[in-house]
Structure formats: C-alpha cells, structure tokens
Amino acid sequence: MNNEQFEPTIIGFTCNWCSYRAADLAGTARMKYPPNIRLIRLMCSGRLDPTFVFKALTNGADGVMITGCHPGECHYLEQNYKALRRFHLIRRTLQGLGVEPNRVKLVWASAAEGAKFTNEVKSFVEEIRALGPLNWGGAGGNGHRVETQIPEEVPA
Amino acid sequence: MEKIGVYVCHCGTNIAGMVDVQQVAEWAAAKLQRRGVVIGRDYKFMCSSLGQELIEKDIKELGLTRVVVAACSPHLHENTFRTACKRAGLNPYLCELVSIREQVSWVHTDKDQATAKSMAVVSGGVERVIHHAPLEPMKVSIHPDTLVVGGGIAGIQAALEIADAGYKVYLVEREPSIGGHMAQFDKTFPTLDCAACILTPKMVSVGTHPNIELLTWSEVEKVDGYVGNFAVTIRKRARDVDTSLCTGCGICWEKCPKKVVDDKFEAGMGMRKAVYTPFAQAVPKYPVIDRPNCTYYIKGTCKACEKFCPTNAIKFNQEDEVITVNVGNIILATGYDTFDAKRIAQYGYGRLPNVVTSLEFERLCNAAGPTNGEILLKDGKTKPKAVGIVHCVGSRDKHYNEYCSVICCMQGLKFAHLVHERTGAEVYNFYIDMRTPFKGYEEFYQRVLEEGTHFIRGKVAEINNAPRTKEEEGKLIVQVEDTLVGVQMRIPLDMVILSVALEPRHDAKETAHRFGLSCSADGWFIEKHPKLDPVATMTEGILIAGCVQGPKDIPATVSQGAAAAARALGKIHAKEIALEPFRASVNEEQCSGCRICNGLCPFNAILFHEDRMVTEINGALCQGCGTCVAACPAGAISGTGFSNEQVLAQIEGLLLMNIGEEALA
Numbered sequence: 001m002n003n004e005q006f007e008p009t010i011i012g013f014t015c016n017w018c019s020y021r022a023a024d025l026a027g028t029a030r031m032k033y034p035p036n037i038r039l040i041r042l043m044c045s046g047r048l049d050p051t052f053v054f055k056a057l058t059n060g061a062d063g064v065m066i067t068g069c070h071p072g073e074c075h076y077l078e079q080n081y082k083a084l085r086r087f088h089l090i091r092r093t094l095q096g097l098g099v100e101p102n103r104v105k106l107v108w109a110s111a112a113e114g115a116k117f118t119n120e121v122k123s124f125v126e127e128i129r130a131l132g133p134l135n136w137g138g139a140g141g142n143g144h145r146v147e148t149q150i151p152e153e154v155p156a
Numbered sequence: 157m158e159k160i161g162v163y164v165c166h167c168g169t170n171i172a173g174m175v176d177v178q179q180v181a182e183w184a185a186a187k188l189q190r191r192g193v194v195i196g197r198d199y200k201f202m203c204s205s206l207g208q209e210l211i212e213k214d215i216k217e218l219g220l221t222r223v224v225v226a227a228c229s230p231h232l233h234e235n236t237f238r239t240a241c242k243r244a245g246l247n248p249y250l251c252e253l254v255s256i257r258e259q260v261s262w263v264h265t266d267k268d269q270a271t272a273k274s275m276a277v278v279s280g281g282v283e284r285v286i287h288h289a290p291l292e293p294m295k296v297s298i299h300p301d302t303l304v305v306g307g308g309i310a311g312i313q314a315a316l317e318i319a320d321a322g323y324k325v326y327l328v329e330r331e332p333s334i335g336g337h338m339a340q341f342d343k344t345f346p347t348l349d350c351a352a353c354i355l356t357p358k359m360v361s362v363g364t365h366p367n368i369e370l371l372t373w374s375e376v377e378k379v380d381g382y383v384g385n386f387a388v389t390i391r392k393r394a395r396d397v398d399t400s401l402c403t404g405c406g407i408c409w410e411k412c413p414k415k416v417v418d419d420k421f422e423a424g425m426g427m428r429k430a431v432y433t434p435f436a437q438a439v440p441k442y443p444v445i446d447r448p449n450c451t452y453y454i455k456g457t458c459k460a461c462e463k464f465c466p467t468n469a470i471k472f473n474q475e476d477e478v479i480t481v482n483v484g485n486i487i488l489a490t491g492y493d494t495f496d497a498k499r500i501a502q503y504g505y506g507r508l509p510n511v512v513t514s515l516e517f518e519r520l521c522n523a524a525g526p527t528n529g530e531i532l533l534k535d536g537k538t539k540p541k542a543v544g545i546v547h548c549v550g551s552r553d554k555h556y557n558e559y560c561s562v563i564c565c566m567q568g569l570k571f572a573h574l575v576h577e578r579t580g581a582e583v584y585n586f587y588i589d590m591r592t593p594f595k596g597y598e599e600f601y602q603r604v605l606e607e608g609t610h611f612i613r614g615k616v617a618e619i620n621n622a623p624r625t626k627e628e629e630g631k632l633i634v635q636v637e638d639t640l641v642g643v644q645m646r647i648p649l650d651m652v653i654l655s656v657a658l659e660p661r662h663d664a665k666e667t668a669h670r671f672g673l674s675c676s677a678d679g680w681f682i683e684k685h686p687k688l689d690p691v692a693t694m695t696e697g698i699l700i701a702g703c704v705q706g707p708k709d710i711p712a713t714v715s716q717g718a719a720a721a722a723r724a725l726g727k728i729h730a731k732e733i734a735l736e737p738f739r740a741s742v743n744e745e746q747c748s749g750c751r752i753c754n755g756l757c758p759f760n761a762i763l764f765h766e767d768r769m770v771t772e773i774n775g776a777l778c779q780g781c782g783t784c785v786a787a788c789p790a791g792a793i794s795g796t797g798f799s800n801e802q803v804l805a806q807i808e809g810l811l812l813m814n815i816g817e818e819a820l821a
Contacts, residue, residue: 013565017694020231021231021694027255027258027263028262030262030263033264034264035263035264035272038277039259040803040810041230045740046756047352047785049786049800050786052803053803055808059807059808059813060678061811062811069272073669073674076759076779076783077694077759082787101607111674111694112677112682
C-alpha cells in the first residue's frame with residue numbers, strides 16, 4: 001500500500017451561481033478530472049465560514065478549494081470580495097498552525113468556465129499530491145478515519 | 157432519529173455506465189443505517205413518473221422523514237423531487253439532491269473510483285439532510301409593468317405582445333428611434349419581403365400603443381430589487397427638442413447647415429444633419445441634436461434649427477432627465493454589433509474602397525439608402541460587373557470568433573440574388589460550408605444556384621489590388637483556393653462584400669453586470685437552459701430575447717421576443733411568485749450587538765436597533781447569500797437551507813467521518 005501513489009482528498013466549496021455551474025458544465029461537456037475532489041454547494045463564496053475549511057482539514061481532507069464568481073461578477077454584488085479576505089485570513093492562520101497555506105486554494109470560475117474549473121482541479125490535485133498527506137486530527141487520506149493516534153506534531 | 161430514504165438513479169447508462177449504482181444504494185442502506193437510512197434503492201430513471209412514485213410510496217409506507225436522491229445536478233431536477241415529496245405529504249425542503257452525474261460519472265474515467273466517490277457524495281447528502289428544516293417558499297407579489305430594453309425587432313415584438321395583453325410596458329432604446337438593425341436592411345431572406353414594409357407597421361404600433369411608454373435616446377443606469385419588484389433608474393438623455401411641441405415636420409434638419417457622416421444608421425455610407433432622425437420612418441418622429449457635431453455647441457452661434465422651427469420646439473441646453481420606474485419583469489433584447497472587418501488586414505477593408513461590409517451593402521441596395529437602392533461602386537456612378545461575397549468573415553475562425561454567425565449564408569444568398577437582379581453582374585460566393593436550414597431556406601439556395609451564381613468552396617486568403625495581368629488591372633483580386641477542385645484561383649472583381657460576424661455588443665459585459673447576468677466565454681448572455689429554457693436567465697425575473705443570447709435570424713428573434721413576453725405575462729397573471737426560502741435571520745438572544753455583520757450586506761437588509769443593541773435582518777430584502785451568517789462571531793445568525801449545521805455535517809459525511817471504522821473495508 002505504501003508504494004502506491006498518494007491520492008489526496010479535497011473538499012471544494014462552490015458558489016451556486018458560477019462555479020457549481022462551471023462544474024456542471026464540465027460534466028455536460030464530458031471534460032475529465034481526477035475524482036479526488038468532493039464538492040459542497042453554497043449560495044455564495046461569501047457564505048464560506050473559515051470554520052468550514054478547518055473542519056474539512058481536520059476531518060481528513062488534504063486540501064480545500066474555494067471557488068467563486070470573478071471579482072465584479074458576484075451574483076450578490078460584492079460578497080466574493082469577502083471570501084477573498086477570509087481566504088487570506090485562513091492562509092495566515094494555517095501558516096501560524098504550521099500547516100502549508102497552499103493546501104487552500106482560491107479559484108474564480110464563471111458559469112461558462114467548465115474548462116477552467118477542470119484544469120484548476122487537475123493542477124490542485126497535483127499540488128496537494130506533492131505536499132503529501134495532511135493527517136491532521138488523526139484522519140488519514142481518502143477521508144477514512146485511520147487507527148493511528150493523533151500525531152504529536154502536525155507536518156510543517 | 158430520522159428515517160432516510162436513499163435513491164440512486166442510473167440515468168440510463170449516463171450514471172450506471174461509470175458508477176455501480178446498485179452497490180452505492182446497497183452500501184448506503186448498510187453502512188449508513190446507523191445514521192437513519194432505512195432504505196436504499198436504485199432505479200433506471202428516478203425522474204420518471206415511476207421513479208417518483210417509488211419515492212412517494214416509500215414516504216407513505218415506510219414513513220420516511222428525509223429523502224436523498226443521487227442523480228443529476230440539482231439545477232436540473234431538484235424541483236422534480238421536491239414536488240414528489242410534497243405530493244407524498246413530506247415538506248419539499250426535506251429532500252436533498254446530490255449530483256453523481258455532472259460531478260461524478262461524466263467527469264471521471266475509473267469505475268471503482270467513481271463508485272467510491274458516489275458513496276462519499278451520498279454520505280454527505282445523508283448527513284446534510286438530517287439537518288434540513290421544513291420550509292415554506294416565500295411568496296412575493298409581481299408588479300404588472302414590464303421593462304423591455306432594446307427596440308430592435310426582438311424588443312418590439314416582446315413589447316407589443318405584453319401591451320396587447322393589456323399590461324404596461326416601458327420600452328427603452330438608446331438610439332433616437334426604435335427599429336434596430338432590421339430597419340437598416342433592404343430585403344429579408346428567404347421571402348425577400350422588404351424589411352421596412354414588415355417592420356415599420358410594428359414600429360408605428362409601438363409608438364401609438366396606449367400601454368407602451370417609449371423611452372428612446374435613453375439608457376438604463378441602475379437596477380435595484382428582485383423579481384416582481386424591480387426599481388429601474390433610466391437616464392433620458394437631452395434631445396434638445398421639446399417633444400410636446402415638436403410635430404416632426406423636418407424643417408429643422410432641412411435647415412441645419414451641418415452635414416455629418418452617418419456611421420450608425422447608414423453604416424458610414426451616407427450623410428445626415430446635426431439635428432436628425434435616423435431615418436424617415438423613425439419612431440418616435442422627434443429629432444435629436446447631436447451635440448458633438450452641432451455648430452451651436454461647437455462655436456456658440458448658428459441656431460438655424462431654432463429660428464426655423466414653426467412650433468419653437470428646439471430647446472438648446474436641455475438637461476438629461478433621470479426617472480425611476482417600478483416593474484415586475486425585465487426583458488433584455490439589446491442585440492448585437494457587427495465584426496470590425498479591419499481586424500482581418502489581408503481583406504483590405506478600410507484600405508480598398510470597394511470592399512464593403514454586409515451592413516454597408518444593405519444600405520447600398522436599400523431603396524431609402526444613400527444611392528436610392530442602386531448598387532454602385534464608391535465612385536457613385538459605375539455599376540459593378542463582377543461582385544464577390546465572402547462568407548464567415550470573423551466567424552468560424554479561432555482567431556476571431558469560433559462560433560457560426562448563423563445568418564451569413566442566407567444573407568450571402570440574398571445579396572447574390574439582389575446583385576444579379578439589379579446589375580446583371582457575375583456573382584461569386586466564397587464559402588466554407590453552405591448552411592441553409594429552416595423553412596424555405598434550402599429552396600432559396602436552389603433558386604440562387606439556378607440563377608447562375610458561382611459558388612467557390614474555400615476560405616479567401618487575400619483581397620488585393622495588385623494586378624498581374626492586363627485583365628486584373630483596376631480590379632480587386634480575390635486569392636482563394638477552390639477546395640472542391642484543389643486549385644488556387646485569382647478572381648478579378650469590382651466589388652467584394654464581407655459577410656461580417658455578429659458579435660456581442662461592445663458593452664455587453666457592463667450590461668450583464670448591471671442586470672446581474674453572466675456572459676458566456678464568447679460574450680453572449682447565458683440562458684437558463686440552452687435547450688429547455690432559452691429565454692430565461694439565472695436571475696429570476698430577467699428574460700432575454702434575440703441576438704443578445706446568440707446570433708440568430710429574424711424569425712428566431714421574433715419567436716424569442718414573443719416567448720419572453722409569454723413568460724413575463726405568465727408571471728403577471730399569477731400575481732405572485734414563490735421564491736426559495738433561503739434567508740438569514742438573527743437570534744436576538746445570542747446577538748451581542750457587535751455590528752460586525754452590519755457593513756456586509758449590499759442589499760441593506762441588516763438593521764441595527766440602537767435601543768436594544770441587537771441586529772435584525774429584513775427577510776424581504778435578504779437575498780440569502782449567507783455572508784453575514786459566516787461572519788457572525790457569536791453564531792447568532794442562521795441561514796435557512798445553508799446553515800452551519802448543514803454544511804459542517806455535509807463535510808463530515810463527504811469525508812466519511814460518520815460511518816465508523818467498520819465501514820472501511
């Protein structure tokens with residue numbers, strides 16, 4: 001098992017109006033991306049409570065992709081700017097905790113950008129694969145609870 | 157504990173071809189039993205009536221309190237399954253649709269991995285649905301008035317349909333007259349009706365209709381509100397003409413000494429005055445003063461129009477008027493621009509005088525145009541003896557626009573017929589593929605073929621005026637490969653018409669932003685569904701019609717105008733509309749009055765009560781984005797449909813934290 005390629009688990013937060021539809025479009029157009037990402041639909045990227053990201057990372061996710069409408073194109077006028085602020089806050093907090101801030105990525109994708117969504121997922125999976133398993137909170141990759149005890153230190 | 161039913165759809169082979177649906181259903185029933193799943197079923201087409209009945213039966217017989225359907229995107233069938241639940245007596249918002257088609261089977265290539273991901277997705281849905289609350293849709297009233305933006309044939313049709321049904325329409329047009337591109341055309345394919353003959357009666361109906369308030373020379377500045385209750389700010393630009401006094405007699409533009417090249421209506425082929433109506437049958441009949449070109453505004457003297465106006469209607473230095481109208485529905489029919497042929501330098505447009513665009517040629521052969529319909533070269537007297545028509549200029553070319561502009565083949569055939577009929581010239585059509593679908597179009601193609609028009613299949617490489625032989629002297633030379641014969645050709649011609657692409661309006665992006673819509677990658681407005689809902693948009697209450705959605709011909713444009721009107725009328729008749737009850741609300745006991753949320757709402761839905769030091773959210777103004785919910789440090793704000801509990805539970809479910817170690821096998 002150990003010799004196998006590490007398959008990261010990624011949670012993706014999508015906006016109902018743009019990036020969720022970009023993901024739909026990627027499907028309708030039969031574009032292909034790796035199955036490592038599991039999506040959650042929010043009404044807006046502004047709904048993203050930083051707690052969600054930490055919850056995902058401590059529950060077994062190795063990376064989190066936050067997606068929203070392009071700046072200036074928010075369905076709710078300007079709430080994606082608030083997501084942008086929180087994104088920076090989350091990264092700083094992660095750094096303070098000794099977790100690679102690059103485990104969280106922000107992607108703007110409009111409803112027309114199925115191809116962009118696909119490419120961003122592909123590259124993010126590779127980025128997280130390169131970072132290796134996070135194993136935070138006693139959870140292993142693939143989202144399965146592992147039997148090992150909580151590690152004494154988090155990988156930096 | 158909730159009693160949850162899990163239903164996994166095969167979608168024929170769409171899902172079942174890549175996901176072991178039976179295994180997913182069985183896994184959910186076994187592994188998620190301790191989370192409340194009492195039944196897991198798979199079925200060929202869950203959305204079919206038999207599939208829905210399956211769910212309804214289980215709700216009744218097994219007493220299900222929650223339903224999870226794993227199928228296509230919720231944007232397609234969420235409502236279908238909610239309605240099924242409702243029929244069986246379960247609150248529709250206790251149903252969760254998770255996507256294993258668009259987000260699993262269609263995008264992944266390994267069946268085992270796709271099946272495993274589907275299980276995780278179902279698990280996320282199960283955890284989430286536990287925290288769903290029964291909700292009632294919010295009802296809002298629909299204002300009976302409608303705003304139509306754009307006075308081309310799409311907007312005209314939409315406005316007339318609604319007005320004829322007895323409801324008020326505001327029709328906003330930024331040019332001085334309605335009519336749009338169609339008013340510039342000479343004949344319309346395939347019947348060769350004169351465009352003006354079929355359009356101007358409709359324009360007159362708009363101008364005189366008691367239910368239509370026509371706002372020309374005006375633009376929408378701002379849109380507030382939501383479906384049923386929009387407040388639209390419109391700037392009526394100063395015409396410098398008092399329309400209550402003006403009779404449209406035309407003396408002002410007769411007397412105006414300033415001639416200006418008309419690059420809008422005449423497409424640069426003719427002249428107009430500084431005070432003008434774009435064309436004789438303009439609706440409304442009132443002229444406007446073109447301030448940047450008016451001698452009075454440039455030099456401070458002249459006022460010839462004012463002196464000669466018999467009703468003293470000319471009012472210099474009039475000011476813009478800004479008005480706000482309340483409407484329930486908005487129809488956008490803002491049309492298209494044409495491709496700038498100068499971008500293809502090798503075609504010589506702008507450099508070679510007898511290379512003209514399709515729009516310029518429309519004016520050239522229009523009986524009301526600058527040459528009174530005589531097809532003449534730029535010298536103004538010579539009839540061409542050989543004319544070329546180049547198709548797909550700026551279309552079907554990845555350097556410019558990848559899409560097909562739809563109308564150019566038929567337009568090219570129409571031009572071929574008109575040139576042949578009026579000048580007897582030899583006509584060459586240079587095409588990539590001939591596309592003549594729809595009623596009567598193929599027949600027209602056959603007719604033009606029989607008239608002796610030459611058809612050369614090949615993309616024109618270059619148009620130049622550098623002769624190599626005596627007979628090429630003084631001619632335009634078209635360099636093209638006839639790909640059916642495989643021969644390079646140089647064809648000397650007198651005039652070349654470039655069938656230019658239809659493009660989104662130069663300011664389409666700003667318009668989309670103003671109305672809260674999105675554009676596709678090539679700039680056309682995105683419809684709600686490309687096949688099943690082509691005139692609706694993602695923004696409830698805002699409809700689109702005509703070329704704003706993509707290139708189309710006149711019959712399709714008129715159909716969309718009428719379809720959008722029918723949509724608006726349906727809402728007006730229903731008098732109210734049900735909206736998703738996803739709104740934020742504050743638990744006053746938990747609110748600490750910190751006011752962090754107060755600055756976050758762009759809809760002004762958050763109020764602060766100074767006396768009680770608590771915040772309140774106005775449910776009527778709240779749009780449900782959830783930004784304040786995420787921001788509240790006290791957790792006092794909750795958002796229905798997307799609560800913290802729901803999202804956190806879904807995360808746990810997606811990461812399979814809910815099933816315990818026995819499920820890891």
